[in-house]
Amino acid sequence: MSDKREAPVTVVGLGLMGQALARAFLRAGHPTTVWNRTAAKADQLVAEGARLAPTLAEALKASPLTVVCVTDYPAVHELLGVDGVPLDGTTLVNLTSGDSAQAREAARWAERRGARYLDGAIMAVPPAIGTADAVILCSGPQEDFEAHKPALDALGTATCLGADHGLASLYDVAGLAMMWSVLNAWLQGTALLRTAGVDAATYAPFARQMAAAVAEWLPGHAEQIDSGAFPADVASLETHARSMEHLIEESEAVGVNAELPKLFKAMADRSIAAGHGGEEYAVLIDEFGKPHHG
Ligand code: NAP
Numbered sequence: 001m002s003d004k005r006e007a008p009v010t011v012v013g014l015g016l017m018g019q020a021l022a023r024a025f026l027r028a029g030h031p032t033t034v035w036n037r038t039a040a041k042a043d044q045l046v047a048e049g050a051r052l053a054p055t056l057a058e059a060l061k062a063s064p065l066t067v068v069c070v071t072d073y074p075a076v077h078e079l080l081g082v083d084g085v086p087l088d089g090t091t092l093v094n095l096t097s098g099d100s101a102q103a104r105e106a107a108r109w110a111e112r113r114g115a116r117y118l119d120g121a122i123m124a125v126p127p128a129i130g131t132a133d134a135v136i137l138c139s140g141p142q143e144d145f146e147a148h149k150p151a152l153d154a155l156g157t158a159t160c161l162g163a164d165h166g167l168a169s170l171y172d173v174a175g176l177a178m179m180w181s182v183l184n185a186w187l188q189g190t191a192l193l194r195t196a197g198v199d200a201a202t203y204a205p206f207a208r209q210m211a212a213a214v215a216e217w218l219p220g221h222a223e224q225i226d227s228g229a230f231p232a233d234v235a236s237l238e239t240h241a242r243s244m245e246h247l248i249e250e251s252e253a254v255g256v257n258a259e260l261p262k263l264f265k266a267m268a269d270r271s272i273a274a275g276h277g278g279e280e281y282a283v284l285i286d287e288f289g290k291p292h293h294g
Helices: 016-027 039-047 056-061 073-080 100-112 142-152 167-194 200-215 218-227 237-253 259-276 281-288
Strands: 009-012 032-035 065-068 091-094 116-123 135-139 157-160
Touching (some): 016 032, 091 100, 091 142, 100 116, 142 157, 237 281
Parallel strands (some): 009 032, 065 091
């Protein structure tokens, strides 16, 4: 056992996620101070060795690093924005979910109050916190991240994405786009196969294999997007659009919802109409990169 003394940390907000964060700090040996609007949520953590600060101000003063995790950004401001809550000299790591504009605004607000500020996003569920599978994204000054990385590593795999405070939230929502796209595609296929008596569990291994195979294409598509050249080395957008038609027809023929494949097809058709039918699929980035006024 190491006799190294871990840095003290404070966790503000003890909902499902905040409690998991505090527990991970405790288990990694950090002296952990906690505070929550509803104090009773600290009881179990106190039994596990956390110290419940009597006031929010004392919680903030107890450690050089305070991790905040509450419902949303308005709650962060309601909590920390009142007079008498001392933020000067504190490093705040705000792991509350929100969008990039809220994150950048919170950074300016925290800096005006004399705090160092890292914005963050948690790409994990509470049971994964404290394991390497929990992805903790941060954005803000690299030196502040480096100063507190040893503590943040107790929560999971902590990464700093860059100085722009909005980046963690942007990655967070981009990851959500990936998550719902894969889940919706899986549900579309499952609904189709169920019409032929194939249950979800039978289809799942094939669906998983397809999702993994398609994920392998991403680095190649990224190269095309970054270079702005989309030679059809594998399949042209027109070839994809014809297959989309099969998916729409099949869905309609068996009475399954065809909204999702029709959305894919509408985007491909616009790109083809703009002259990109002979290019690789990644050329659709042009459609994704602008608002749709349909
Ligand atoms: P939760 O269980 O509903 O807890 C919400 C927390 O916010 C509680 O500590 C609550 O205090 C506090 N709070 C809300 N409004 C407040 C206010 N005006 N003033 C002071 N405290 C306030 O939510 P959670 O699951 O812990 O989620 C917290 C954050 O983590 C959210 O931004 C969420 O998106 C993010 N997150 C959660 C998960 C997950 O799987 N749970 C995963 C990734 C990210 P009280 O106890 O006093 O009500």
